[in-house]
Amino acid sequence: MTKIIDKSNLSDAALCLKNGGTVVFPTETVYGLGADALKEESVDKIYAAKGRPSDNPLIIHIADKEDIKNIALEITDDAQKLIDAFWPGPLTMIFKKRPEINNKVTANLNTVAVRCPVNEIARELIRQSGVYVAAPSANLSGSPSPTTLKHVVDDLDGRVDYIIDGTGCEIGIESTVLDVSGDEFKILRPGKITFDDIKKVTERIKNDYIDIKNVKTAQCPGMKYTHYSPKAKVIVVEGDIDKTKSYIQEKLDSKKDTTGVIAYKNSNFENSDFTVCFSDMNEYAAMLYETLRIFDEKNVKTIYAQFKEESGIGVAVKNRIYKSAGYDVINL
Numbered sequence: 343m344t345k346i347i348d349k350s351n352l353s354d355a356a357l358c359l360k361n362g363g364t365v366v367f368p369t370e371t372v373y374g375l376g377a378d379a380l381k382e383e384s385v386d387k388i389y390a391a392k393g394r395p396s397d398n399p400l401i402i403h404i405a406d407k408e409d410i411k412n413i414a415l416e417i418t419d420d421a422q423k424l425i426d427a428f429w430p431g432p433l434t435m436i437f438k439k440r441p442e443i444n445n446k447v448t449a450n451l452n453t454v455a456v457r458c459p460v461n462e463i464a465r466e467l468i469r470q471s472g473v474y475v476a477a478p479s480a481n482l483s484g485s486p487s488p489t490t491l492k493h494v495v496d497d498l499d500g501r502v503d504y505i506i507d508g509t510g511c512e513i514g515i516e517s518t519v520l521d522v523s524g525d526e527f528k529i530l531r532p533g534k535i536t537f538d539d540i541k542k543v544t545e546r547i548k549n550d551y552i553d554i555k556n557v558k559t560a561q562c563p564g565m566k567y568t569h570y571s572p573k574a575k576v577i578v579v580e581g582d583i584d585k586t587k588s589y590i591q592e593k594l595d596s597k598k599d600t601t602g603v604i605a606y607k608n609s610n611f612e613n614s615d616f617t618v619c620f621s622d623m624n625e626y627a628a629m630l631y632e633t634l635r636i637f638d639e640k641n642v643k644t645i646y647a648q649f650k651e652e653s654g655i656g657v658a659v660k661n662r663i664y665k666s667a668g669y670d671v672i673n674l
Contacts, residue, residue, distance in 0.1 A: 346495070346505045349463050355504040356470035364391060366480040366494050367467050368508025369459045371432050371517050371533070372487040372631070373494050374403065374477035375502060376467075385446040385476055391501040394483040399449040400476040401434050401517075405468040407458045413474065414456065415440050420544040421522040427543045430460040432517040433535045447476045453523050463508045479516060480505075486570050486631040486666070489514050493635055514628035515658055520547075532658035534627075551657055553664065569665045572634040574602070574642045576667035580649045581674030587611075589674055590646045599643035604633060604663075606648055616640055623656040630662060 347355060355365045362384045364377050375391060377384035379402045389396050402413060407429040410417060414437035417425075421435060439454035448454050459465060468475050479487040482497045489511040498505070518533030520540065527544065529537060529551040537550040579586045587609055594601060594613040602616040603609075611617050618633045620626040637645055647663050664671060 344499050344502055344505055346507060348507045352467050352470055355506055356467055358503050359471035359473055363503040366498060366502055366505040367464050368511060369461045369464045371513045372489055372511050373480040375480035376475040376477035379447050379474040379476035382444050382446045391498060392483045397449045399451060399455060400447050400478050401455040401457050403468060403475045403477050404458050405465045410456055413440060413443060413454055420546050423543050428535055429458040432513055432533055434517045434519045436521040436523050438523050457517055484571055486572055486634040489631050515662055532661050534655055536654050570662050571666050572638045574637055574645045576645045576647060578647045578649055578663055578667045578671040580671055583650060585674040586648045600641055602637040602642040602645045604647040616642060623652050623659055626659050627655050
């Protein structure tokens with residue numbers, strides 16, 4: 343039976359982690375499903391609860407940035423600059439791993455993904471548990487990531503030991519993942535921390551995120567399998583705002599099923615059963631997963647997502663909405 347608690351009962355959840363159990367906790371990005379990263383049997387519980395493929399590596403969460411020295415085999419000067427600049431925060435970095443880091447958490451790779459979250463509930467939980475916490479998003483594998491307590495309960499009630507009711511996940515999408523294990527640093531998953539942010543700290547990053555559809559080996563979460571997908575069919579309509587609006591309206595005029603639209607501010611659509619408008623990319627990111635889940639609750643069958651090329655966090659929003667649509671994209 344899953345116990346739902348608040349931050350006043352962190353000691354119970356921390357003891358659960360220490361004893362090999364599973365705990366869902368809030369972060370500034372999305373809710374995470376945590377277990378002791380150094381115990382294989384605990385890591386197995388994460389994969390089982392989510393229905394997650396075991397070749398999809400996990401991120402280890404630490405309470406204090408100094409703990410990285412116990413996980414990473416080598417920390418270059420440039421990697422340390424990034425740690426000092428962005429931790430705690432929504433940046434995951436991939437290092438060559440120390441030999442004591444088990445293969446279950448890294449999916450048999452010689453690298454390990456690590457993050458120090460800024461959320462105080464998350465950090466205090468990890469600190470009290472005395473363990474490093476492996477934690478993917480706290481959802482059933484493939485579905486939109488959870489940003490509210492309701493999302494977590496809908497997916498994982500009865501499948502985990504504890505769920506911590508925390509404040510909202512203000513960023514709303516997963517952390518940026520940056521591979522710092524080689525000579526050139528590479529963004530493997532875009533997020534709140536952007537290419538330009540990283541470039542200001544180190545010259546060892548040359549290019550922004552490049553989307554690759556068919557990945558054989560996942561170096562980090564979000565690369566290989568279906569992700570962020572609602573039950574409804576998602577179609578991204580990308581390009582000039584007026585053109586995309588006209589295209590979506592034509593489809594709505596001839597629709598046969600319950601239809602939802604994700605659109606930019608002040609976009610009015612006739613015949614749409616549900617329309618959600620965002621004022622900017624930060625709001626788009628913060629509300630995307632919740633919107634997809636609400637549309638599922640409303641039994642929406644088709645979702646049209648209006649999008650235009652964006653920089654900054656817009657790169658991350660594009661990545662998530664493309665993947666939620668299975669790359670079903672109309673370019674205008």
